[in-house]
Amino acid sequence: MLKNRHFLGWLQAAPLSLVLLVFLILPIITIVIVSFWQATEFSIIPAFSMENYQFLFGSPVTYKVFLATFKYAAITWALTLAIGFTVAYYLAFHIRSQTVQIALFLLCTIPFWTSNIIRMISWIPFLGRNGIANSTLIDMGLIDEPLEWLLYSDFSVILAFVHLYTLFMVVPIFNTMMRIDRSLIEAAYDNGASGFQTLVHVIVPLTKPGIMIGTIFVLTLVMGDFITVRFMSGSQSANVGRLISNDIALLQYPSAAATAVVLLCTVLIVIGILLRFVDIRKEL
Amino acid sequence: MDRRPRSFYLLTAFFGLFILFLYGPTLTIGILSFQGPEGGLTFPMRGASLHWFRDLFQEQAVGDIWGAFRRSLALGLMVMVTTVVVSVMGGLAFRKRFAGSGVLFYLIIASLVIPSILISLGVGLIFNQLGLRVHWATSGFGSQLTWTLPFGLLIMFAVFNRFDKSYEEAARDQGASAGQTITHVVLPIIAPSLIGVGLFGFTLSYDEFARTLLTSGSYNTLPLEIFGMTTNVTTPVIYALGTMTTLFSLLIIGAFIVTVWALGRRRARLGSDAGKGV
16 A cells, blocks of 8 residues: 555656656756866867866856845845835735735736746836936936936846846735734734734744745846846846856856856755745645 | 724835836837837837837848747647646645655755756757757757746645545545546646646746747747847837737736636536535
8 A cells, every 4th residue: 555655646746757857957967067078169078177167266257246146136135025025915914805905916916927028128218318217307307417327237137136026025925924813913903012013023923934935036036047137237247147148158068067056056055044944835 | 894004005005106116117118119110219209100010020120020929839838738737747646745755846946946047058958968959849848847847836736735635535435436536526626726827837938038048949939039139129119029929928817817717706606506405
């Protein structure tokens, strides 16, 4: 009977395991192997050389780029958390009709199912030199010259990140908030807590698992990103993802692979730390 | 109903601004795609026309976007069906512990958090080393599954965590086989969630960029084609394309939501005959 139970599980999990084996595990193994190879201008050569890593860790650019990646991740995290928490709190605790709640929640999630690239492009008419933001500010007399840092800058990169990824905070936080027992909040009020005290001492602690899951999403998406940084900075800023994609464009696969391995380790360490604070299986 | 606290109005205003932030830019390019033939990428509008939409149908102006659209559509459907089937099977598997289930669970999480470009690079390298040609329907398809399957499985986990097992017991007590229980009891109950999984499968595939970048081969999918256009197209035709494909996405999302809603209505109407017998 025991064997039978395992067998059915394996059978049902087989397609999933196969996909993850071929398109997740094997690619990672390949990247790790290739990161020790060498490259000429035209081809890559099997070898066992630490050259790629030596170059990577010996170059000041690497540290600068990793620092920039952490900077993007930290700022985006703080902003998405603040906005995401507020939106989720509003939806979970201030909307009384369930129909309205579902409708507003869907309104927040719909952009997630549309194209990220187009959502990035759509900032151009807003932030550009002659864009809406600049002409409005000039019309209001707040500035005389168009602001140059609105588009193709770190500002626009982070704006796009927040635009694209706040949803990944809203959904898990909202999900956790909806499962908070409402009698706990009544109890807090009955004991004389103000709305703010209830928020800080009851709701925030109980929402932590959702915050953690949102954090995992946002940090990994920002740290692994290369296209948002490239597009929104007008190729002027760099993060680790761009370092990898630049190497790929130059066909320097071993070097790209080495950077990818270091990035993967960094992401996994971050996730490993975050997973200590939350049991994902329990939160679903 | 008691009076709303002042915080309610502040938060409503905040929420309104958030929605404006989410949709404003998309609406802006929606408006600008009707720019007159002389118009540029920003306001002011120089007349209003369908000029740029007409350009979309002329090959020389925009390249092979219709081919890219057809490929993205086909790929999206392939990924959608596969995601639903594999996620349901995986979800069923995880209802009981089996040897290796812990490892598999962490692999699913890993698949979700791994930077997309690693999948793209790794799959590209494997195909390269094996002397295989990358193609959107093979390497591209598999790479996208590593992004859609974790979402599908997380939904299935959530669904099965809330699943009332007494329905299955009732079926079994009445003599249903294991297979009959699944097809006639479990699947109909979870059907609305499967539509949700399908929505994720299709839309995530249809919009995926990074994982298809090095794995789609010489024929671009639509997001790759659009990204290519951003570097060399400087007319509102790119807005017209953005508006068209966003409208298409909205149409798909709307269709899924309406289906879920209709299923819910139908279930409310026909689902239970409790108390109607005797």
